[in-house]
Amino acid sequence: MGRRDTGTGGPSGTAVPSGERDRSALLAHRAMALIKDLKLPATPRIYEFCYAYATGDYPSLNMAINDLLNRRIAIGDATIRQIGAKYIPQSHHGERIDHVGLRVKQVIGEVLGALGTIINAEGAFSSDIEETGEKLSAAKSGQALIDEIKAMMQSAQRLGDEQRRLEERMNTSIDDIGDLRDQLHKIRTASMIDPITGLPNRQSFDRLLERALAEWNDHGYAGCLVLCDIDDFKTFNDTWGHSTGDQVLCLVAMEVKQKSGKVGIVARPGGAQFAIILPGASIERARAMAEQIRCSVMSRDITMRSTTQRLGRINLSFGVVAAHANDTPDTMVVRVQTCLRAAKDRGRNRVVCEGDPEPSRELRVAFG
Structure with missing residues (x-):
């Protein structure tokens, strides 16, 4: 597949229907044609990406995609997440x-x-x-x-x-x-979706937590909030590049999502942080799940996809809190951030729950 034209014609020679009289319909047609040409599923994120490409409003994005097409490199969901996050501003x-x-x-x-x-x-x-x-x-x-x-x-x-x-x-x-x-x-x-990991973003997380707390308060249900952060992620990004950093974010997102099961609601509020809303969970159950995620991620030997070079291992720090009566999203987030900071202050790569004066001995794990 060669370089695409985002001018007045339709993608890949596809004829533009004569009934499309406005720019919005024309761009929507081009976006759908691009999705079909690339043999991608028409998910909201992919449609949004292809629509942005069709507008030509983001030259760097178009140059990156055209370069891949000229070199006949397959464009998949992961590529779209990475390029979209880099070149499409949230204001779009x-x-x-x-x-x-x-x-x-x-x-x-x-x-x-x-x-x-x-x-x-x-x-x-x-x-x-x-x-x-x-x-x-x-x-x-x-x-x-x-x-x-x-x-x-x-x-x-x-x-x-x-x-x-x-x-x-x-x-x-x-x-x-x-x-x-x-x-x-x-x-x-x-x-409402984080373009890199495909998880709910900060805006979506705020709504999900507010909804969960309202239900817990109304019905007297238990629930916990877990917040984890990739240790030294900025250093990792600076050393190996943002593309490799994005791959690590996707890896952690996959592990968190998988280990949280069908009940856990996972989001990426921002940066290298992931949040898990756990309806009906006790703080001990939330602690055990956080430990499972931490150990699973830490056991993986990270390699660079393009060269198979070994990059070392990734460690996570966790904060865990249980919902209190009349909690609000803000009060709960402040408490869980306090626990996360405590995990960082106590050496990283550990889980700290609300009420832990010091990390429990069984939670201390040697690095490496």
Whole structure:
């Protein structure tokens, strides 16, 4: 596959449907064509990425993708996560939502305009019928009667034409609004997902924790919050590069997600931190799960994918807290961050739970 054109034509020579009259529809068509060409699933994150490519608003992103295409390097989900995180700013989601909102207003304006036209046409037809009735009553010859009947038929024909145009416009508007609704759903979904790991991002985490706490407070359920951080991740990134760092983030995300089971809600609030919301868990159960994740990640020997060079091992520090009565997301996050800082202060690579004055001896694990 060669270099793609993001100018006025459709991707890979795909013809752009003549019915696409606005830029939003044109870009959506190009994005879907790119997804099809790359043989990728049409997930919200991939659609958002391909739409950004189609706009041409991010030259560095397009250059990176075109370079891969020119070198015939396969573009998969991991590549899209890494390139998207590097070149697409978070403000892009807000711009897309604003653009879709503007288009919705335009479609509504067009529909209202069409309705106004048909209302005016019906008013004119009523006036014509009334006037024709008066003329028919006053007609003194057969020809005058025929002329007035023809005029009435022409007026009815005009009204019928306007009604058909309105029906066509309404059908087109229904399709347009359906497409825009789908686009908006994809944008909003993408804006809640971390592009590197595919986990819920900070905005999504805040909502998930708020929802969980409300349920726990209402029903008296137990629950815990776990926060982990990759030790010395900045040094790792500076030494081996951000691309390798992103691979480590994905590895840790996979381990955390797998070990949290079906009940745990995992998110990446930011940086090298991962949060786990555990409904119904006691603090001891949360501690045991954190230990399991820590040991599993630490046991892996990290290698650079491109050269198989050994990079060493990754250590994690954890903070664990249980929900208190009338907790808020802010109070719970502050407490778990305090525990995480304590884990860092006590030597890293360990789990510290709320109420632990000192790390338990069984939690101390030698490095290496």
